[in-house]
Amino acid sequence: MNERPLSPFLIYRFMYTMVLSFVHRLTGLLMSIGALLLTYALVALAGDAASFERARVFFRHWTLQLVMLALTVSFFYHLSNGIRHLCWDMGWGFERAQARRSGWFVIASTVLLTALSMWVAVREGNGT
């Protein structure tokens, strides 16, 4: 038997708020890979012109552009939902209705902030 505590959403009856919890993990794991990508980018930048060029080609590939988009969405979701978690830690918003409302707020703010960052990027004359 496993004596360590498991996360609540693995134990209790299904509720749609659990999906938010699961997505929080998923976006977190994705950004763990993002952290490694950032490390690679920094190392490539610190290297010579050739290493920078290799990294540029790598990041310009459409699959990586897709990953970057996913990372952007992940960042804003994890940020919004993370703030929600921090509020819970301070004992705020535990009521069921409040938790549902803040859940929807997280989704809305993810969409809004992602759109905003895309707009900023496009306005500055870039791709993603």
Add this chain to the structure above:
Amino acid sequence: MRRGEPHGSGHWLAQRITAVALIPLGVWFIFSLSTRADLGRSAWLEFVAIPWHAAAVVLFLLVLLYHSYLGVQVVIEDYVQERWRERTLQALSGLIHASAAVLGALAVAKIALGSGA
């Protein structure tokens, strides 16, 4: 890592502290990146070489990796039942996170301390 009482609360607190720190650092980072995605090499080097930019990038990366390590640790604990497999994955995760921290910090140090690129 087994979670004794003191360990558990330390982990919890570290996760929260890094989370709060990542709010301004992350927003700064993503804003900087989305407004400069198409800069060339020399412009990027110039950007990172500015002392407070270099400090912010290193701080962001280190706090991010620490937060990531803590998060991945919980995920492994939750999903991997077999003890030896769990231990191996935890060690692997620690190794990867620590390596990335050292590599990233060294890279930024090289850029920031190098002679003006």
